[in-house]
Amino acid sequence: MRLLVSVRDVDEALAAAAAGVDFIDLKEPSAGALGALPPATLEAIVAALQHAPGRRPISATIGDCAGTTEVLERVAETAACGVDYVKVGIARGQHALLDALAMCGHAVVPVFVADHGIDGALLARAGALAFPALMLDTEDKARGSLFDIASEVQLQRFVTQVRRSGKLCGLAGALRFEHLARLQSIAPDFAGFRSAVCSGARTAALDVQRVRALREQLQCEDAAQAA
Numbered sequence: 001m002r003l004l005v006s007v008r009d010v011d012e013a014l015a016a017a018a019a020g021v022d023f024i025d026l027k028e029p030s031a032g033a034l035g036a037l038p039p040a041t042l043e044a045i046v047a048a049l050q051h052a053p054g055r056r057p058i059s060a061t062i063g064d065c066a067g068t069t070e071v072l073e074r075v076a077e078t079a080a081c082g083v084d085y086v087k088v089g090i091a092r093g094q095h096a097l098l099d100a101l102a103m104c105g106h107a108v109v110p111v112f113v114a115d116h117g118i119d120g121a122l123l124a125r126a127g128a129l130a131f132p133a134l135m136l137d138t139e140d141k142a143r144g145s146l147f148d149i150a151s152e153v154q155l156q157r158f159v160t161q162v163r164r165s166g167k168l169c170g171l172a173g174a175l176r177f178e179h180l181a182r183l184q185s186i187a188p189d190f191a192g193f194r195s196a197v198c199s200g201a202r203t204a205a206l207d208v209q210r211v212r213a214l215r216e217q218l219q220c221e222d223a224a225q226a227a
């Protein structure tokens with residue numbers, strides 16, 4: 001299982017890269033679950049990571065947008081900053097938005113929000129469209145982790161359905177170190193973290209020691225599962 005960590009500036013991005021994370025996700029945590037960073041910050045981070053050892057995929061979120069037109073504009077603006085993937089939050093029933101995103105010409109990763117339940121029809125639609133990956137995350141971090149919001153059966157079903165569609169599957173949502181074993185058994189392709197790797201709340205600074213510890217624990221869980 002690969003590791004995605006959300007960062008908000010150049011220092012955090014370089015620290016996460018040095019700690020060996022697999023995906024660097026650019027996000028402003030104080031602006032909500034999928035808070036966007038300004039384009040200048042995205043460009044600065046992308047440029048800095050180009051000089052860091054080891055190329056790793058970079059994603060960025062677009063924040064909350066009112067309608068399809070604004071979403072598509074923000075996707076184009078974000079992609080133009082040089083990131084590999086643009087993450088877009090998808091609410092229940094947004095079939096038309098999914099269709100538009102699949103045809104927009106950029107590598108979009110739809111992020112399903114678990115707080116109001118997983119929309120099975122929407123997930124099936126996304127599975128049939130041209131997306132590189134699908135994610136499940138939570139919006140209200142105060143409600144606990146993804147495991148408090150969705151059952152393991154629901155999470156397993158999500159992962160199975162996404163992987164059957166040939167896409168990478170990611171899970172996130174205030175995940176903690178103690179969730180790693182359960183995550184391993186559900187086996188998404190990658191898991192996303194912010195809350196667990198900050199020195200305080202998810203809006204606080206990234207704690208590189210925690211990122212390293214998470215990386216190590218994940219490797220141990222991987223080894224244990226392979227044995």
Ligand SMILES: O=C[C@H](O)COP(=O)(O)O
Nearest residue numbers: 006173174192193194195
């Ligand atoms: O995309 C991953 C998220 O940034 C995870 O954040 P979180 O652990 O605070 O829910």
